[in-house]
Amino acid sequence: MALLEGENLTKSFGGVLAVDDVSFSIDRGESVGLIGPNGAGKSTLFRLITGVHEPTEGHIFLDGDEITGKDSHDICHRGLVKTHQIVRPFEHMTLLENATVGAEFGGRDVDDPREKAYESLEFVSLDHLAHTEPDELSVGALKRLEIARVLATDPDVMLFDEVAGGLDTDETEAIVDLIGDIKESGKTIFLIDHVMRALMSVSERVFVLDNGQLIARGSPEEIQNNQRVIEAYLGTSAGRDHDATGPVAGD
Numbered sequence: 076m077a078l079l080e081g082e083n084l085t086k087s088f089g090g091v092l093a094v095d096d097v098s099f100s101i102d103r104g105e106s107v108g109l110i111g112p113n114g115a116g117k118s119t120l121f122r123l124i125t126g127v128h129e130p131t132e133g134h135i136f137l138d139g140d141e142i143t144g145k146d147s148h149d150i151c152h153r154g155l156v157k158t159h160q161i162v163r164p165f166e167h168m169t170l171l172e173n174a175t176v177g178a179e180f181g182g183r184d185v186d187d188p189r190e191k192a193y194e195s196l197e198f199v200s201l202d203h204l205a206h207t208e209p210d211e212l213s214v215g216a217l218k219r220l221e222i223a224r225v226l227a228t229d230p231d232v233m234l235f236d237e238v239a240g241g242l243d244t245d246e247t248e249a250i251v252d253l254i255g256d257i258k259e260s261g262k263t264i265f266l267i268d269h270v271m272r273a274l275m276s277v278s279e280r281v282f283v284l285d286n287g288q289l290i291a292r293g294s295p296e297e298i299q300n301n302q303r304v305i306e307a308y309l310g311t312s313a314g315r316d317h318d319a320t321g322p323v324a325g326d
């Protein structure tokens with residue numbers, strides 16, 4: 076059954092049509108990747124879903140309820156939350172305190188926010204650093220802290236924005252495994268990434284945006300062999316340059 080649905084979503088900024096009549100449906104427990112060239116409208120689509128921007132036209136439904144135009148806090152309270160592309164933890168708070176902020180202020184009724192935060196740190200293998208501050212964390216560990224902060228809000232749907240960006244090969248593998256574990260735990264996943272190997276290996280289905288329009292959707296294999304997608308993205312320098320970790324179709 077569809078957990079997250081977009082219906083004829085459009086967003087224009089003045090003369091720029093960032094998202095152009097996009098409709099999609101994601102089932103409970105599914106993991107879906109979103110790819111496309113720079114400026115295709117991926118981040119804008121995520122901002123529509125998370126309530127940062129209101130669509131110019133169209134509707135968004137979460138578990139059958141319309142969430143179009145609702146604010147981010149309300150949407151988080153209903154169980155949908157996004158990781159930030161640029162991770163900025165509270166510097167003078169411990170990792171546990173950082174994750175507790177998610178549990179306390181995510182808006183869901185978490186019984187014991189500190190315990191939920193600790194569980195989330197355990198899930199991302201940062202519990203041994205729970206009482207330290209984040210200033211000496213590696214990029215990979217910072218990304219895992221961001222995931223813990225989001226997990227602590229007890230979401231049903233998690234949106235990941237470039238979670239593998241800037242990571243080395245080992246860190247990328249660790250994040251791919253972690254997203255697999257999150258999916259196994261029953262969460263629904265929607266993610267943007269330019270690191271193709273990571274995205275293709277965690278996604279059951281892939282959507283492709285180009286110029287604001289959804290030009291293709293299918294299994295990772297279908298997408299990697301789709302001529303239109305290869306021309307728009309995978310076969311371009313944009314598709315290749317961002318993927319230092321493995322081959323993509325069109326190489």
Ligand SMILES: Nc1ncnc2c1ncn2[C@@H]1O[C@H](COP(=O)(O)OP(=O)(O)OP(=O)(O)O)[C@@H](O)[C@H]1O
Nearest residue numbers: 088091092093111112113114115116117118119120
């Ligand atoms: N707040 C805004 N005001 C005006 N134009 C915007 C705004 N946000 C995005 N845009 C424009 O909308 C289009 C889509 O941008 P968006 O950031 O959604 O693309 P993207 O696919 O996420 O790109 P990237 O892969 O580079 O992050 C671009 O032309 C961008 O300049």
